[in-house]
Amino acid sequence: MEAALKLQQSTEESVQQPKKKHPPGLYLLFFTEMWERFSYYGMRAILTLYLTTALISGGLGFDKGLAAAIYGFYTGACYFTPLVGGYLTDRFIGKRLAITIGGLTMAVGNFILFAEQSKWGLYLGLALLILGNGFFKPNISTLVGDLYDKNDKRRDSAFTIFYMGINLGALFAPLVCGFLAEDFFKTTANGVIHYGFKYGFLAASIGMMIGQIAFNALSNRYLGNIGKKPVGKLPAKREEKQSNGPLTKQEKRRTASILILAVFVVFFWAGFEQAGTSLTFYTQNFIDRQVFGWEIPISWFQSVNPLFIVLLAPLISMLWVKLANSKTGDLAIPTKMGLGMILLGLGYMVLVLAVLQTGSDEHHVAYKAHLLFIVVTYLFHTLGELFLSPVGLSMVSRIAPVKLASLLMGVWLASTGIANILGGQIAAFTESLGYLEVFGLIGFMAILFGFILLFLSRKLVHMME
Template identity: 35%
Template sequence: MASIDNESIIKSVPQKGFFGHPRGLFTLFFTEFWERFSYYGMRAILLYYLYTETVNGGLGFDKGTAVAIMSIYGSLVYMSGIIGGWLADRLFGTANTVFYGGILIMFGHIVLAFPGSATAFFISMALIIIGTGLLKPNVSSVVGDLYTKEDPRRDSGFSIFVMGINLGALIAPLIVGTLGQEYSYHLGFGTAAVGMLLGLIVFALTRKKNLGLAGSNVPNPLSKKAALGTGIGLIIVIIAAIIAIQTGILNIERFINLVSILGILIPIAYFIVMFTSKKATKTEKSRLAAYIPLFIAAMMFWAIQEQGATILALYADERTKLSLGGLELQSSWFQSLNPLFVVIFAPIYAWLWMKLGKRQPSTPVKFAIGIILAGLSFVIMIFPAMQGKDALVSPLWLVLSFLLVVLGEMCVSPVGLSVTTKLAPAAFSAQTMSLWFLTNASAQAINAKVSVFFGKVSDSAYFGTIGLVSIILGGILLLLSPVIKRAMKGVL
């Protein structure tokens, strides 16, 4: 298939129709809104479903295993994005890959919507992991196709798109969480499936008219021979996995260990390949070296942030007063705090960096501030822990913890995306962006091993140790920031 140039794509997209933006932004905004509604709605009740006793509608896993499964699930979601990007580049194009991913996600939620065994649960997780890997990285790429690189609306368009992500994530725990915890987990999962169905309907009905050729390009198509070989290889892997599961060679504990190891080895392999490549210049390798401490800092940040859906979710369910000012709360509602604070503070941070201009902190300093704030979000949980394990604490402690980690997230997440594009070697630009998303995958792979200590040690020891490690790492990064900045070779 001949490559489609950017000019042809832009001409095929109606350039007005959604708040002054290309009409295709409407399609992608609501597709991602409903996909995030389904994802975060399901995730808000998934942990509770895993460890609730079977007689009460759950799967009856012990809590340590349930938390580890959640962490591994999150890790695999981010790892699968590598597969999604490859399939879009080599086979389907980004728009088709988004649609196929949405279908897999919907079927994954449908499987969860019906009472079933642990086997059915793992099938549903496989569908959702693969589907999210297909959809998540590619829908953002299609947004980029709507604009020329010089279009002044481009950054604003991405900001509107990100708002759709966070609005979906904000309302999902309130709706799906309430249905799941008040009535039935399967009703909640079914609602998540409906959300993804709505996203697919929006995409299918408006794609042709609104997106034009956006997302249709296959820049590096596979030959028929290579496609056949890839298909055969995939079938062999699936058969091997089924045999390993059926014979007991691959059980839950070994799978968790395998993913945890891969979470460390895959990024190391990425760095080694880029450092040893002759395609990377001396300057690019210096920038890549500067990227390593930022990568480690990001891993530390996500290791804390992602525990909001596991350890803090468990804390909300078992050790928090679920009432405030006469309002009865659901433990799943706390999962709406992160996107709520993102919606509030993202514009403020964007304004602040613009206001400071050249006086704003360097990227290493921003990362240091981010992981120090993340560490503080755990350190402050020492104070409610002092009341003892049997005492129910005020929900405001969790609100404060989520607030601090989001303040840190504003210094790490958008800044990390931006600096990754700047520090990436030209020959490895796409791979380096995949490496950025692996910061989250690696963090959650590590969490699968670390989070098992929650409940085995005191809450003060758990939150305090992880929080202090993050603060100390932030302090080290501050001290090293001049060295890192020099190695970045002019990148701010």
């Protein structure tokens, strides 16, 4: 979802831009990215369920602590491999070839998860998914920018359209893959329920292949020669603009402010990414998912966040524009990010109320909470996401010193990878400590860090100037 959040930033920047016709290559990249995100979020939505379901029921029978750690490592690694993939692409292979290599590798990874229900099949499949992501992720977005001149006013609008494709893929993936895994292929024999998780992985593989077939069949027609050759070294003009001297005092302050905020971002995403682990486990056992006699698949709740993003991102963008044009002016970036952390914490406080009703004993569930508890939690988390992530990306690209711009953006994105790994470790404690303690601690710490960030906001703004 991390890339989808740029939707708000792009909408905010382009809200007053005149509408012009976009090149057809944009819609080809939109389609390709939509199916790649369908593959990623579809597989991710059912991963922990597959890991923790008993062997006899179609899973691997891992304990929840190990499953959470595997999930955290997988999602975290997906933020680090693009650094390597981007480096190799710039110097040795073209972006379009990298996208094809990455897409096919991920398709094979998901297919292995479908074909081989074993530990070695799991680890090989995940390894290929992580490797393929490293080639695909850093190149598909840059190809969008390559369609336009640097000062083309359609550029921001193009990224808005492109990232809507990410939202659509993330929205429908859990619905399709989750339905196949938990409902359509569910069978009962001798009182034992068997789930069709492998068919969810197959759907993710097929989705990836659909995007790749379209991309390779139509790229010559709609992209021309864009992305065929490696970029190589930076153009001389840009190199001339980069200072070879030491950082100025102002640049040092700006760099320090980015690093300070990155620490807060790590904790935010560690809490936010519980969606695929502890929140999924809680939803599975303690949320009443019955609606008119039909039980909602657990993985479908992974579609709530992208749905709220589609609905709320334009409204949040309008809010920032309205504040910017008001007498009081827009909120400072650290202030927005602090409010985002508080909103994340409030979402967990909603869950604490649910846990107080249901308890934490998965073996003796006497009462299940209403599904609105988890929906409202995701609503608060999405609002926090929109307050924090897009403005953070915008901040780094705007204030980072020229000679450290790429490095600091890499650090900013890598902080999300660290957060995913940390989030997996936090989720592993739900079995030993209980949901009340884990959710309460995350919520309290998020709110505390949010107020600390609000307290530091004026100082950080001064450092950024």
